Amino acid sequence: MTMKKNTYYAMLIAVAAGALLTACKKDKATAATTAVTAKAVSNITADPALTSNHYAFYSLERGEAVPYTDSASNKWDIAFRSTTIIINGGTSGPGLGGAFVQTGATFDDYATVAADSSFRLDNIATPVFAIPTGSGNGWYNYNTSTNVITPIPGRILVIRTATGKYARIEITSYYKDAPVTPDAGSTARYYNFRFGYQADGSKNFK
């Protein structure tokens, strides 16, 4: 298992490095946008039992967790609780945030947010979330035979941040330490993901 985990991280790093390299190459050629580096994030605790029922807030701009006491500010972009993800915008926060789930794309291939993309907003009253909840609707599938929640491969969360910048996110695991094959014994509600944040306000990630 440790072997597998190491291989997994090695691959993650390799992929991140790969993204970095391609980004650099493109940069030289076009020099149009700021380089976007992929950052891997592990073990964001989203278990309500461990967070006093609060969401776990995260800033894509700074690449760090944000205390829940800052929830009414623009300091955070995305927040997690169980399988639900909220975005700093709509009824969830004061920011400009919105999001949608891009299907049929890999993290590395998803280079540009299409100009006509429409970003969804959270609306607690309905309730409608920018990232739809429920198995198969948003970012994950729930396997009824193994009781395991797994991010759907080929789905990218496209985020407009609290300050109106753009980011792409690929959730890689819902379990602590991202085991390659989670089972009933794995600890759930730990988000592992990688993201690319475009600081220059453009919709290009490369």
Next chain:
Amino acid sequence: MLYAKYNLAAAMVLYCLSGTAQVNRSAADTAIKTRELEEAVITATRSERRLGSVSVPVTIISQKTIRQSGSLRLNDILGEQAGLFITSGYSGAGIQVQGLNPDYTLLLIDGEPLAGRNSGVLDLSRITVANIKKIEIVKGPSSSLYGSEAMAGVINIITNKPPATSAGASVRYGSFGTSDINLQAAWVQRKWNLSAQANRYGTSGYRLEAASAGQTQDPFHNYTFQLKSVYRFSPATQWSISTRYFTNRLTTTPYATKDASGVVENVSGQATVNDLNINNTLEHRFNQAVKTNLRVYYTDYKAVNHQWYTYADSSANTTLYDYFRQGFLRLENQTDISLGKRLGLIAGGGWIADKVQSNRYDDKDIVTKNNQVGYLFAQAEWHPTDTWSVTGGLRYDDNQQYQSRASPRLAIQKRFGTRLRINASAGSGFKAPDFRQLYLNFTNTAPGTGYTVLGNTEVAAGMQRLQQQGLIQSVLVDPATIQPLQPETSTGINIGATYDFSTALRVNLNLFRNDINDLIVTGAIAQKTNNMFVYSYFNVNRACTQGLEASASWQFLPHFRAEAGYQLLYTADKDQLDKIKAGNEFGRDNGVVYRLTTKDYKGLFNRSRHMANVKIFYENRRGWFANIRSSYRSGWGVSDTDGNLYLNRGDAFSNDFIQTNASAGKSFANGLYLQAGSDNIFNYRDTRYLPNVPGRTWYATVGFSFTHSNKTNNKP
């Protein structure tokens, strides 16, 4: 209904006409001439025929093979046949035929269906093989004769009919405190035969991993009693009654574990199964050409499961109580008419009343649900020449609860000389939605769960109730848009050839393809506030299975017989395959996301691409016998681990499985019988994916049988 009757009549007239045109040709013998001693088979055509003359794929397992293989339960012996995959899980041991789920194989005892499926699986370990004369396995859709469930095939267990007054007893003891005791007695007179069988089977169970909470297999014991009476009023008329009773009790060895929130809980439980079958048959032969039988069959299956979860804080205690009882009454008449040597007809009809009582339909109270089915069937077997045979059948099932269904089948055989025969058959099968799919209203209250399943007819009311209770977080599928369930239907084609290289070597090859439509699957319809889901049943998917079966049997040296079998299997959920072909589906292999191609797609879960077995039997005239039997299954898809719900590269697959069993013994002339053996002699284990395989086991058997008069006993 009426319309179909006319259709049936028209079909029969058509067959009659074509038959009479040929009637003056020379006599055709349905028995194949190359093997005079070949066994008879009844299940393929509902009428006794020589195995070689049957044009659909049939396998027969003899009592001798069952005995010498040291099998105890039905799953033991079926698991040693190539192409039959024994599934394991909460619902017990099920059987996959030609890659189709256990739901789609009809299981009969002496021609009458068993009741009591759990999640579609009829637990094969309920059936002792101690009193079985032979097992007939018909592959391919047989709904034209048997109606619902006979989509993949039919397994008919034919119980013993002792030919002489006799008595016998046997005791077997083996690893894990597994014991099997049999008593048998028969009283055979000119007019009246009476026979009785009793079996007790028990095991102490086992624990595969010392660290696991609870036993892997909990101890259980069961009894099977069978009483048969056959009374012959005259050579032309006989009346038989057969009663079988099975009772099983499983006790969960108490253990302590931690629940989902980390609190220590003590788990204990008890599960009982009771199964009664009464079969009453009156047979009469009017003349050489016409015979008829009238059957009244009743079966009553009851399963009660109790699990107790107790805590230090007793207010947190929970109980899981599951009650399921199914009663099934059937009246049936079948008439066989032989119109000359070239045409045989059978026609019949029946009525079934099915009743289920369970607390799964109301969350709490025991609720009764009823269904009735009326049906008509007809079959014509026509031999236009000595080498051609054409069999056509049609059955019409008129179901009270859901859409009625007509199921045709056509089978053709052509013989070339004495060595080669070619069979081709095509038919349709169906499986009516079961009570669970229609009426289930179940919330799992076991700690760590909390999901709800609503049957098709319960969705609207069930969802309304959950919403009123404030338990629904979001609705995913509007209950108003959910359509009534239809029967699952299939078409199947089998094309095969059998070649006799000599009287000692026979090779058989069969190609098959099954297409299933309107497959009923579960899907989430809402998410509850506890983040668990509400599920219901939908007719959505289309699936197919195809492949090839090959078998060979070879008699070599004076006392040796070898058998080999192989099945190649390809399966697919056709809707999934279409999506993958469209090119926008992805998988994840070791953390790397990739675009799925049809090459990455591995079809349906729990299927082995390759299955094979080799068996060598030795038996001499002095009663000594020995055998070694090996079964192989290539790895099968266990679960989706990358979240796309497809089975593809990167998901969880089991390892290849090989099990080798061996046994040896001697039958003495005075009736004494000794046998010892070992199953899984190379100790194959897979604690994760095959918890029902305990590793190597040993056993020894001693038996004695006494037969009155010098009639030969059919036991080895």
